[in-house]
Amino acid sequence: MAEMAIKKKRPKNLDLMTIRLPLPGILSILHRISGAVIFLLLPVLLWLLQSSLASPETFATFKSFVGNPLVKIVLLGLIWLYMHHFCAGIRYLLLDLHKGVELAPARLSSKIVFVVSIALTLIIGAKVLW
Amino acid sequence: MVNRIVVGAHYGLKDWIIQRATAIIMALYTVLFLAVVGAVGPDTFEAWRGIFAGGFMKFMTFLFFISLFYHAWIGVRDIWMDYAKPDGLRLILMIATAAVLVGYAGWAVQILWRM
Numbered sequence: 001m002a003e004m005a006i007k008k009k010r011p012k013n014l015d016l017m018t019i020r021l022p023l024p025g026i027l028s029i030l031h032r033i034s035g036a037v038i039f040l041l042l043p044v045l046l047w048l049l050q051s052s053l054a055s056p057e058t059f060a061t062f063k064s065f066v067g068n069p070l071v072k073i074v075l076l077g078l079i080w081l082y083m084h085h086f087c088a089g090i091r092y093l094l095l096d097l098h099k100g101v102e103l104a105p106a107r108l109s110s111k112i113v114f115v116v117s118i119a120l121t122l123i124i125g126a127k128v129l130w
Numbered sequence: 131m132v133n134r135i136v137v138g139a140h141y142g143l144k145d146w147i148i149q150r151a152t153a154i155i156m157a158l159y160t161v162l163f164l165a166v167v168g169a170v171g172p173d174t175f176e177a178w179r180g181i182f183a184g185g186f187m188k189f190m191t192f193l194f195f196i197s198l199f200y201h202a203w204i205g206v207r208d209i210w211m212d213y214a215k216p217d218g219l220r221l222i223l224m225i226a227t228a229a230v231l232v233g234y235a236g237w238a239v240q241i242l243w244r245m
Contacts, residue, residue: 035205042202042230046237052178053245059175086160089153096150124164 024110031088034081041078066129076125083117083124149204152197159194179245188242195238199231 013019021029038045051062065071091109095101100109166187172178181187206227214220 032205032209035202036209039202039206042234046234046241050237050241053182053241056175059178086157090157093150093153127168 022107023114024106027084027088027091027110027113030084031092034085037081038078038085045078072129075129076121079124080117080121083120084113087113087117087120145204149201152201155197156194156201159190159197162190163194182242182245192239192242195242196235199235199238203228203231 048062048066051058051065053059066075091100091113094109095106100106166181170177170181172181182191207224210220210223210227214223
């Protein structure tokens with residue numbers, strides 16, 4: 001109960017415009033945003049998979065669609081969102097196991113997530129899209 | 131801080147575990163899929179379709195999709211719980227989310243087994 005009384009007096013700042021989010025915080029909100037965007041695009045992605053697999057004709061339509069430079073940019077962005085969600089997710093699984101929960105390792109691991117996810121995105125984009 | 135008294139109920143432990151179990155399944159599938167695509171290098175329709183033709187990849191892909199949709203359910207539901215405050219709106223959004231995800235699961239089965 002004493003602990004509860006202390007907690008209530010702690011100052012709060014929830015003004016999004018004045019909060020300077022540290023890197024693990026940016027990683028966290030991007031984890032949520034990337035998940036939400038992938039969820040919203042699920043029908044498009046399922047449609048793409050369907051056209052790529054249904055028949056040679058739909059495969060040709062699929063190829064010309066993903067051959068569009070604008071679509072390629074969007075897909076590259078999506079690959080990055082997926083890779084960010086993937087890498088940040090692995091970091092969270094490690095945090096669940098109490099690996100890297102201290103401030104310095106947590107900051108370092110969030111940097112690693114950004115570097116690795118962007119590198120993987122570029123490699124996959126180079127192999128698959130271009 | 132929400133001053134709630136935790137008694138008896140599970141308080142989301144099941145969802146917490148499922149979120150992580152489905153994440154691990156999807157992460158393993160992602161590595162498997164990239165390895166297979168890297169090895170096959172599917173340039174033609176036949177080669178691309180061949181990846182999903184075998185029973186093993188079909189099963190793994192199906193498992194990936196079910197994990198994805200369950201994972202998305204928990205994640206998106208958490209988003210509605212955080213931002214959609216009116217009860218009616220939250221309920222509608224949750225039902226709509228569950229409905230589309232169940233539909234997607236049927237769609238994914240159809241894509242995999244009717245190709």
